[in-house]
Amino acid sequence: MLGTIAVFCGSHLGRNPRFQSAAQELGRLIASQGRTLLYGGSNCGYMGVVSSAALDAGGRVVGIIPTLFSDEIINSQPRAETVLVSSMQERKVRMIEQSDAFIALPGGIGTIDEVSEVLMSNQLGLADKPMGLLNVEGYYDAFLQQVRLMIEEGFMSPASESLLIVESSPAVLLSRIDSAQPSSNSAFALHRRSSATD
Numbered sequence: 001m002l003g004t005i006a007v008f009c010g011s012h013l014g015r016n017p018r019f020q021s022a023a024q025e026l027g028r029l030i031a032s033q034g035r036t037l038l039y040g041g042s043n044c045g046y047m048g049v050v051s052s053a054a055l056d057a058g059g060r061v062v063g064i065i066p067t068l069f070s071d072e073i074i075n076s077q078p079r080a081e082t083v084l085v086s087s088m089q090e091r092k093v094r095m096i097e098q099s100d101a102f103i104a105l106p107g108g109i110g111t112i113d114e115v116s117e118v119l120m121s122n123q124l125g126l127a128d129k130p131m132g133l134l135n136v137e138g139y140y141d142a143f144l145q146q147v148r149l150m151i152e153e154g155f156m157s158p159a160s161e162s163l164l165i166v167e168s169s170p171a172v173l174l175s176r177i178d179s180a181q182p183s184s185n186s187a188f189a190l191h192r193r194s195s196a197t198d
Contacts, residue, residue, distance in 0.1 A: 001178050002130070005030050006038040006099035008114040009046035010107035019106045022136045023049040026103065026170040031059025033174070038099050040091070041065025041083075043076035046105050055079045062098075064091050092117050101130040101177045103170075106139040115143075122163045123156075130180040132165040132173045140166065 007030075009023060027050040030037045037054040040047050041063030051061050061080040065073075066088055074082065085091050092114060095102075104115045121127040133140045144166065150156045165180060167173035 001033065002035070002100035004036040004038055004098060004100045005174075005177075006095045006102045007050050007105060008102065008107060008111045009039070009050060009105035010111060011040070011042065011045040011047055012108070013045050013049075014106055016106075016137060016139075019046065019136055019139070020049055022134055022170060023105050024053040026050055026105065026134065026174075027053025027055075027059070028057045029170050029174060030054050031057035036060045036062060038062050038064065038095055039080075041077065041080070042069070042073045044073065046107065048077065050105065051077050051080055064094050064098075066091055096121060096127055096129070099129065101132065101180075103132040103134055103173060103177070104140075105134050106136060112143065119160070119163055123160055130165055130177040131163060132167070132177050134170060134173055135166050135168050137168070 007026065013020065023046045027037065031054040037051065037059060039051055039061070042048065042065060043051065051063065054061050062083065063077055063080045064083045064085060067084050067086060074084070083094065085094060096118060102118050104111055115131065115133070118127065118129070118131045122129065122131065135141065147156065147161055147164070151158050151161060165173065165176050167176060
């Protein structure tokens with residue numbers, strides 16, 4: 001079982017109540033399974049929902065948050081362990097380094113940026129860690145369609161899509177992440193090897 005799960009999610013609450021229920025369920029599961037939740041550090045939006053659910057279930061929660069935010073936001077989840085960093089980029093680097101796997105809840109452009117950073121790191125062989133999308137009520141369908149379009153147009157390797165694990169159930173997604181096999185062949189490495197033999 002992978003011990004530290006980084007959760008990327010919106011700093012605002014969306015309109016769909018099912019998203020909030022999924023965030024609560026994910027936080028409870030991470031804690032009840034004895035894992036550590038690593039997240040963006042504040043109590044805003046779904047960050048607050050998933051972290052509070054994990055804390056209420058007795059789990060360990062670590063928040064990584066940039067100092068550019070106000071003290072009120074930095075200290076908004078006092079029950080979590082807080083790590084201060086200097087920038088949004090450093091937060092992403094720390095989260096990728098310190099996590100065993102990643103799950104994205106519904107979120108905005110920052111969440112897409114974080115997912116893309118992990119996907120790119122896995123493509124380039126800089127990391128080899130599962131990236132899961134909690135695709136509640138098809139929230140990530142359009143994103144997945146864009147990934148397939150980039151593959152069809154030759155901007156990404158066909159192997160890239162396999163670097164994403166997509167499920168609508170938090171329990172099933174965690175199970176699939178645990179069973180994901182490390183890949184000695186990143187999509188980038190596959191592309192390089194293919195090009196070298198052409």
